[in-house]
Amino acid sequence: MSHKADYSVKFASISEQTLLNTLSDESRMFIREMAHEYRFTQQDLRQVTEIARDLQMWGESNIESVWPVASETHTGKQEKQRILRTLVATWERYKEAANNYQLGTSIPVKKVTAEVMEKEKGKLGLGYCPVASPKTRCCNLLTLDAVDNCGYGCSYCSIQSFFTGDQVYFDPEFADKLAALSIDPEKTYHIGTGQSSDSLMWGNSHGVLQAQIEFARKHPNVILEFKTKSANVSYLLNHDLPPNIICSWSLNTPTIISNEEHASAPLEKRLDAAKHLAEKGVIVGFHFHPMIHYQGWKEEYADLFNILQTSFFDPKQVAMVSLGTLTFIKPVIKKIREQGSRSQILKMPMVDTEGKLSYPGEIKLELFSHAYNSFSSQWQKEVFFYLCMENHNIWKPVFGIEYESNEAFEQAMKQSYSGKIERLRNQIP
Incomplete structure (x- = not known):
């Protein structure tokens, strides 16, 4: 089995324990591509999908638009670590900013059934x-x-x-x-x-x-x-x-x-x-x-x-x-x-x-x-x-x-x- 096919099997297993399937089709496909490229562990994938889910819930940019630009000097594991650190820093900056409910669009009312x-x-x-x-x-x-x-x-x-x-x-x-x-x-x-x-x-x-x-x-x-x-x-x-x-x-x-x-x-x-x-x-x-x-x-x-x-x-x-x-x-x-x-x-x-x-x-x-x-x-x-x-x-x-x-x-x-x-x-x- 090739390394690519081997990781595909692993990815299918570890993704079940994350929020990947709750994301939009575009974000899900993008994260799957990045996971294969950088060989995300389950912890890596969990962290990325949680950030993507938060951005989606907040009505902010999607994960694709905030993804760090590839480095010309880092490769492999070093590059993965750099990307994840940068992504987390971006997520933290969003959280540091006070919530804004006056954006001109109201948050849809959650339907409640009991x-x-x-x-x-x-x-x-x-x-x-x-x-x-x-x-x-x-x-x-x-x-x-x-x-x-x-x-x-x-x-x-x-x-x-x-x-x-x-x-x-x-x-x-x-x-x-x-x-x-x-x-x-x-x-x-x-x-x-x-x-x-x-x-x-x-x-x-x-x-x-x-x-x-x-x-x-x-x-x-x-x-x-x-x-x-x-x-x-x-x-x-x-x-x-x-x-x-x-x-x-x-x-x-x-x-x-x-x-x-x-x-x-x-x-x-x-x-x-x-x-x-x-x-x-x-x-x-x-x-x-x-x-x-x-x-x-x-x-x-x-x-x-x-x-x-x-x-x-x-x-x-x-x-x-x-x-x-x-x-x-x-x-x-x-x-x-x-x-x-x-x-x-x-x-x-x-x-x-x-x-x-x-x-x-x-x-x-x-x-x-x-x-x-x-x-x-x-x-x-x-x-x-x-x-x-x-x-x-x-x-x-x-x-x-x-x-x-x-x-x-x-x-x-x-x-x-x-x-x-x-x-x-x-x-x-």
Whole structure:
């Protein structure tokens, strides 16, 4: 067998473990030609196809147009190494530039389909935040999986690494299992329901909200937080709610919502939904997570923070404002590339941050400081501000304070939330 034929067999084998087949016909043929010329290893081919996939998703130049010009002085392995180094440097330059969503062409909306199914699970229990890390300051949030998988199509979502396919699962025995859940009446619990699916987008489908409301009513020592990107609050508005339920919204600028949070409610509808519940007497909260660095980010986030304070809410109605940014584990990055939706979400400088990939510290500090300093002293005093999944070293530069441990952070959060719940329970203004 000739060397050329021998490599063709090898190429067919190693290419199956890469993103080659997700690329356009032109890029696929070009990479195949370069792989044969320079005898790419599987690692070489994986790196090249990932770069090609990123450029395709970002709407940037294709791999053919950025391929380094052949050298007149290098050959063989040296030339391959030079080409790959140059290609990676070009890719990194793209990532260093702030995302640009104002190019005159809108990113196509990702079509989101969800098949709702019933599936009985095992014993229902309380879990821990799935993205918690011992290297970051964590509030020790407990999680309750009322629904498995999400019906939205946010490009950055970590849920996509936990589930496969478009099936969204409801446990027909959820209400009974929740009612039987053991809760220590001497402890204060903070439980979130938005970790494996959006808390409110499904409304009371399969009785999930009714069961959770009764659970919160039965256990006044539980702080039950519904986290959402929806505007589906009709069931909550039409039913009496115990004061220990907090409804929180993940918010972002209109640019990010329209380009990266597919099928979720527009900003104005999220704010309207939150306002209706606040007027009903429900404690609300807001998560600016992920804040994203892009051209125009500072002005658009400033507008959003201003609208929140001047047009919608009194800080007495608000439990928390959390700040966070893009933080990836490798399986999520792999899933994003496999899906291949038009998105700039991976077009960012990535550094290792406490075992995950995220922005460098200087970008984080700029994002978070801008956010916190955009709120009035009254909001800073009356609302619990915190950083989500960030190293404790960044807290003091942003807020002027830091917690010595996760337990101290957890206790401060619970104390703040419990104080607002007690005032609401006793109808104290």
